[in-house]
Amino acid sequence: MPEFAIGEHDFLLDGRPFRILSGALHYFRVHPDLWADRIDKARRMGLNTIETYVAWNAHAPEPGTFDLTGGLDLDRFLRMIADAGMYAIVRPGPYICAEWDNGGLPAWLFRDPTVGVRRYEPKYLDAVREYLTKVYEVVVPHQIDRGGPVLLVQVENEYGAFGDDKRYLKALAEHTRDSGVTVPLTTVDQPTPEMLEAGSLDGLHRTASFGSGAEARLATLRAHQPTGPLMCSEFWNGWFDHWGAHHHTTSAADSAAELDALLAAGASVNLYMFHGGTNFGLTNGANDKGVYQPLITSYDYDAPLDEAGDPTPKYHAFRDVIARYHKVPDTVPPPARPAPTPSGALGDPVRLLDAPDRWGTWEFHEELPAFDDLTPMPQLALLRTRVEGDRPGVLTFGEVRDRATVFFDGDLVGTLSRDHHERAIPLPRAAGELLVLVEDQGRVDYGPRIGEAKGIIGGAALHGEPLTGWDVLPFDLARLPSLRPGTPESVAGPVAGPVVLRAGIDVDEPADLFLDTGEWGKGVAWFNGFALGRYWRRGPQRTLYVPRPVVRAGANELVVLELGTMLDPAAQFLPRPMLGHTEA
Known part of the structure; x- marks a missing residue:
């Protein structure tokens, strides 16, 4: 079986130096029928590895549950990475941040106010060990020394920005080893002396997270990781968006130059993100540094592959940089094509205040x-x-x-x-x-x-x-798409929520769609029962991404829960996404 190890200066694959060229792709943010497409496009950009977080709260929405089906089938995702001839990095947290609801930690965990958060506290650690055991039952058979793709497993996540509980980190590392993980273990922190010192342990390989100034940041990392390969395991090539703010973008040329500097220094890299995907349903997180700021539904991240999986100028710029250091495949993905633009009238209102008992x-x-x-x-x-x-x-x-x-x-x-x-x-x-x-x-x-x-x-x-x-x-949100009025009713003019509305949408063949919510207020939309996510007139995001696998040839059904005021009760689709204004 292959062997992957940390050498004096390099990662070693079967004893030979190996540079990790990785891209972040969160399986839980991408429709599972599109995983293979996104992985192949990473390979064609010149990457050799796919990195993913594992979202605890997605797999365990209630205590005693652990869902590994459908879009949460981590085993299938890792098999697809191997089938593409690529390697994998798994980051199970238990805390992941990721602009994901509660940073991936299940809300039910904290019903008991005595439960600790990210520290050595028995109740918290018991739950974490139970969770990690479930994850490692999937991951361990996929390790490279067992013929699988997994090269590295990360312990916690940017812990130095939160705490410095070494007993906690040691307990996580020990449980990871006791569960059968044999590949090297890593940590990641922002490259400041304080965070690098607080967020790791001797015996865990330290990596850094940054998006610029590679030479100085790698020097700081080297001071705290004297031997072994240097790695930026979160190379920030874009950013996320909040409701009510602007859409963040970064220059493709500037990001490519930063990547070039990183590779010229001999470092390994994980692009955060290669493909961001979508916060489908109600999975978006929020920040609160004095002002509460919820994240939007799109996790496009201005990444090399956009929310719909199409290559951006950043994709081609990064591919050109990688080609200076490593061989890249001969073909590139085709450019995006305009999406179909069907439409339909929203009607059949079910108003909350008229019959609330139907909603829960x-x-x-x-x-x-x-x-x-x-x-x-x-x-x-x-x-x-x-x-x-x-x-x-x-x-x-x-x-x-x-x-x-x-x-x-x-x-x-x-x-x-x-x-x-x-x-x-x-x-x-x-x-x-x-x-x-x-x-x-x-x-x-x-x-x-x-x-x-x-x-x-x-x-x-x-x-x-x-x-x-x-x-x-x-509210039983899963029930809402099935709510229908006693008698069908058309709607004309503005509509006040809370109300459920629906529309029939005819499409010639399955295709990605971009639902225009510009004339709507605030709410949630479903397409053929699939929860697309939240919309809000305050922006910046105006379109909701509808992934091709949920679209049927012929008749489709759109259901909308409008909580505010809808100016025009019509469903329109646009040929391209509209994620809002930028600072420029």
């Missing part, structure tokens, strides 16, 4: 619960109570995480948003039925707020007195 099951709580107190844990819920008083007042919440739309006797009162630090709103009358629609817009994926609860935190009060006796209806 009510449960009674004397005290207003957070989402994390509910099982299963929702990302959207309706709260209801009766207000009896002798005068209008101000409704206040402890904290809104992350958006609360308030109705009084069926009338819209207003919306409170976390990013504006809002938690109070006046009620117009003394008595009536109070309804609050609460949305989790994505859990923080980086920093000290990882693991925090969602929903209304700290309860509600009116006139300064606690409001008690709440009916809570967690």
Whole structure:
């Protein structure tokens, strides 16, 4: 069997120097029927390795579960990498960041407030070991010394930016070895002395994450990793986007020059990202460094391969750089073709306030619960109570995480948003039925707020007195695409949510599509039952990517959950993606 090891100066494959030319491709962000296409395009750019995170919360949405089917079939993904003649790097975390909901950590893990986060704490470590055991049952047979593609396994992820608990790192490394992982173990940190020292252990191979200044950053890495190969295991060649901000892009020429400097220094590299993919469904993360900023649905990342899997100028620029150092394949992928532009009228409204019982099951709580107190844990819920008083007042919440739309006797009162630090709103009358629609817009994926609860935190009060006796209806989002009105109904003119609408979409043959949401408000869309993700008029993203495998020749069905106001109840598709304005 082949042997992969860390030598005095190089990675060694069967005793010979080997440079890793890797690209990040997250299987859980790409439709599984497109994995082979994306892997082949990485090979044709000149890469020899595919790197992926493993998202714990995607595989284990509830305790005691571990899903390895469909788009979560890690075994199939690794087999496809091997079939393409490529190698693999696996980064199972347990924390991955990745601009993914909660940084990949399951929200259910923190229902118990005594559970630690990314530290040596018994309850946390017990859960982590159970998770890693499941991952390594898949990964171990795919190691290179067993005839598979896996060259490296990473322990934790940029831990030096979070903590310095060496006992914790040691426990992860020991469990990884005890589970049968024999390939070299790595860590990654931003190349500062403090982070490189805090985020690793002797015996784990240190690598760095950066996007520029290769010579200086590799020198810092070398000071903390005196022997062995230098590697930038996250070469940041693009960036991610927040709702309400601009679409981030980087110069292909500048990024290629930085890659050239990295390869000229003899280092190995993993491009973050080679192909970003999509935060399908409600999987996007968020940042909060004083202001809460949820991530958009697209994870295009301005990568060499765009969200739809088409080569960009960066793809060709990087391929040219790699060709100066290594042989690259003779053929390149074709350029993108314009996508079909079908259309359809949205109709058949099912309005939440008309029949809320159809959207889920009510449960009674004397005290207003957070989402994390509910099982299963929702990302959207309706709260209801009766207000009896002798005068209008101000409704206040402890904290809104992350958006609360308030109705009084069926009338819209207003919306409170976390990013504006809002938690109070006046009620117009003394008595009536109070309804609050609460949305989790994505859990923080980086920093000290990882693991925090969602929903209304700290309860509600009116006139300064606690409001008690709440009916809570967690939305069953999987049920929403099947909601139909008693009688079909067409819709003309603007529509106010919350409402489910649907449209028939005819397509000649399966193809990637780009759904235009520019005239819609805020919500979620499904295509033939596949959850495309969130849309929001505040941008920058305007189109939702519909992957070809979910599109049928002939009749298709689009379902939309509109939470705000839709200016034009029509479904339009565009020939190319529109991800918004840039800084330039």
